[in-house]
Amino acid sequence: MIRFEKVSKKYRGTSKPALSDVEFDVQRGEFVFLVGASGSGKSSCLRLILREDTASDGRVVVLGRDVRGLSTRKVPYFRRHIGSVFQDFRLLPNKTVFQNVAFSLQVIGSSRAFIQQSVPEALALVGLAGKEKRLPHELSGGEQQRVAIARAIVNRPQILLADEPTGNLDPGTSIDIMQLLARINAGGTTVVMATHEAGFVDQMQRRVIELRGGVVVRDERHGGYGDTSGLPVLTPETVKGAAATAALTAVLELQKQIAHDSGAVEPLPEPIAPPAPQPETVLPAVPVVDDPPPVTEVQTDAGTRVAASEPDTGTRGIPIAPAEIDLGEIDGLGAADRLGLGRRDDDEVGPTA
Numbered sequence: 368m369i370r371f372e373k374v375s376k377k378y379r380g381t382s383k384p385a386l387s388d389v390e391f392d393v394q395r396g397e398f399v400f401l402v403g404a405s406g407s408g409k410s411s412c413l414r415l416i417l418r419e420d421t422a423s424d425g426r427v428v429v430l431g432r433d434v435r436g437l438s439t440r441k442v443p444y445f446r447r448h449i450g451s452v453f454q455d456f457r458l459l460p461n462k463t464v465f466q467n468v469a470f471s472l473q474v475i476g477s478s479r480a481f482i483q484q485s486v487p488e489a490l491a492l493v494g495l496a497g498k499e500k501r502l503p504h505e506l507s508g509g510e511q512q513r514v515a516i517a518r519a520i521v522n523r524p525q526i527l528l529a530d531e532p533t534g535n536l537d538p539g540t541s542i543d544i545m546q547l548l549a550r551i552n553a554g555g556t557t558v559v560m561a562t563h564e565a566g567f568v569d570q571m572q573r574r575v576i577e578l579r580g581g582v583v584v585r586d587e588r589h590g591g592y593g594d595t596s597g598l599p600v601l602t603p604e605t606v607k608g609a610a611a612t613a614a615l616t617a618v619l620e621l622q623k624q625i626a627h628d629s630g631a632v633e634p635l636p637e638p639i640a641p642p643a644p645q646p647e648t649v650l651p652a653v654p655v656v657d658d659p660p661p662v663t664e665v666q667t668d669a670g671t672r673v674a675a676s677e678p679d680t681g682t683r684g685i686p687i688a689p690a691e692i693d694l695g696e697i698d699g700l701g702a703a704d705r706l707g708l709g710r711r712d713d714d715e716v717g718p719t720a
């Protein structure tokens with residue numbers, strides 16, 4: 368599903384490569400932690416998978432295709448199969464929770480009917496039902512990350528990339544987010560999560576690929592974080608109070624969830640604390656579209672707008688009418704680029720083979 372073949376990445380103006388001869392192969396449905404100290408190359412790997420950047424050497428194969436060979440025109444369609452979330456959430460500050468999630472469907476030309484059905488489903492999955500009308504600043508950090516996750520999965524991508532998604536969250540909230548990612552993975556979505564948070568990695572006992580100075584030093588099926596000498600040492604506080612209890616309970620809950628996912632134990636009891644929502648719905652992944660219709664850009668007084676050039680068909684067979692999106696307001700957040708809709712030049716994306 369994701370294969371790195373002797374991948375090296377050297378950024379312009381740097382002497383040391385960010386990645387050197389990196390090799391790994393992620394199977395469909397896997398949950399993989401990409402770990403390593405800051406600067407070890409985790410984000411670089413994720414950017415190569417998303418084709419936000421291209422390798423200096425070697426091959427990156429995602430969903431069966433060498434991403435270098437993707438034409439600029441095809442990159443946005445390729446990215447529809449990959450959801451991504453980041454440490455800083457990247458929500459649109461003036462849009463509601465619903466609108467933030469709907470946005471990723473609007474840019475690909477989904478119909479109003481499809482959006483009205485899919486967005487509430489995605490919000491329910493991440494435990495945000497009832498908060499549709501809130502603005503990002505009216506949410507906690509954990510809730511904001513849930514919105515970002517809902518936005519990343521509402522189009523049912525086959526792969527979910529998470530770059531330090533818990534980096535801005537407190538431990539208890541981080542565990543909630545980890546649980547959510549585990550649940551999304553249980554629905555069949557391949558998840559690759561970059562993190563330097565040893566605790567979750569050790570708890571999850573999933574595959575761990577460790578980078579050190581751009582080199583893979585470990586690839587373990589059921590790994591822990593491994594070498595923690597590069598992590599900052601925190602003075603442990605006395606573990607007391609509601610937050611600590613909630614975090615501990617959540618860890619135990621997560622362990623049970625994982626054991627349950629692997630079919631080892633009896634059905635999962637109701638969580639004690641925190642009251643993490645446990646919706647039943649798990650969205651199936653969408654099959655790859657080999658040659659999707661092109662996106663056209665329309666120049667208007669208000670700025671560049673994009674529209675799917677021909678009606679598409681939704682994942683439930685609902686015909687999708689083209690939707691127009693104003694790119695002006697999202698340019699600053701890089702969302703257009705992330706969705707492959709920005710106005711970048713071909714050579715910035717990299718050469719095509």
Ligand code: ADP
Pocket residue numbers: 378379381384385403404405406407408409410411412
């Ligand atoms: P991580 O996500 O593990 O912290 P990164 O992939 O961000 O690591 O960075 C790996 C190395 O590449 C670091 O030395 C970093 O300084 C360098 N690097 C990352 N992005 C760029 C860039 N756009 N230009 C130059 N150097 C970069």
Ligand code: MG
Pocket residue numbers: 409410411530
């Ligand atoms: Mg990084």
